[in-house]
């Protein structure tokens with residue numbers, strides 16, 4: 321079976337620089353998703369993306385050493401300050417996993433544990449090869465980053481990424497009569513630069529079907545697939561359904577995974593929105609080359625606490641580096657009125673990601689001028 325949770329950390333044994341002789345010890349240590357006896361690791365197999373990363377010196381010595389020593393993904397993550405653990409065994413009943421790891425420590429960890437199961441099912445339904453092929457057949461990706469840049473210039477207020485969001489674990493159902501296409505069209509008509517479509521079903525009542533429907537409805541805005549990405553399969557799948565951009569959450573993904581997934585996005589012509597919430601995540605992400613777009617989430621996905629001063633605090637500290645690198649920043653979550661938008665704009669964002677305050681109103685399209693205090697030009 322193909323490596324099911326295909327994050328690069330689980331590809332250690334197939335890393336081209338790793339010698340075959342050392343594979344057996346790594347094979348014992350590497351967590352394979354279906355359990356320790358799942359399959360022999362393919363020692364000699366190549367992963368061209370990792371090969372490229374290594375050649376570009378994107379993979380640093382510490383990362384290489386971690387691989388070669390067969391460190392588990394949770395150890396690597398913890399060494400980078402990541403608190404979210406993976407269980408890596410989607411076919412094992414959750415009860416058994418909880419006996420070993422304890423209950424999920426917070427909602428984000430729970431979401432990720434469920435996502436591991438979901439992604440494995442996805443692989444079984446549609447093998448990676450097929451998904452890659454479908455992604456390559458899809459019409460070309462639209463320029464998500466460019467759309468944000470030009471909308472910011474055109475309007476003089478942060479470009480809007482308007483979110484098509486039915487529900488969330490913190491707020492429950494936001495809109496009963498939920499028609500994703502109608503909402504998307506209303507957003508576009510009223511000046512949204514880009515749209516964000518939630519695809520997680522379990523916690524946000526979203527779907528890939530919604531993404532495809534919006535893409536096929538004639539909406540021209542570039543689309544962000546709002547997903548909890550842990551595996552490259554999801555990126556190809558999102559592209560095959562029409563996504564132009566994908567969210568990568570630094571609280572969940574070790575550096576190497578971010579680098580690896582960025583490379584896939586580049587290959588597919590997609591933009592990656594890298595989400596950070598705290599100082600440590602921001603520092604990690606700023607060290608990764610090729611990052612164009614950073615989202616600062618004002619909401620902690622671990623506690624649900626929303627605090628817009630988070631954007632200000634992180635930009636006060638890192639604004640200079642961000643400007644030097646030409647990175648564009650998106651202020652995410654908890655924005656309700658023109659004062660909120662002005663506050664994050666003054667802090668230095670060029671775009672905002674807004675769901676609740678638009679989707680809850682009778683007319684989500686008209687809600688846009690209320691949010692900005694003026695009409696947006698398209």
Ligand SMILES: O=P(O)(O)OC[C@@H](O)[C@@H](O)c1c[nH]c2ccccc12
Pocket residue numbers: 483485546547595617652653654655673674675676677
């Ligand atoms: O509905 P709000 O508070 O306007 O937030 C939108 C968006 O920022 C939020 O949905 C979000 C930001 N990052 C995420 C990661 C996963 C799920 C959801 C999110």
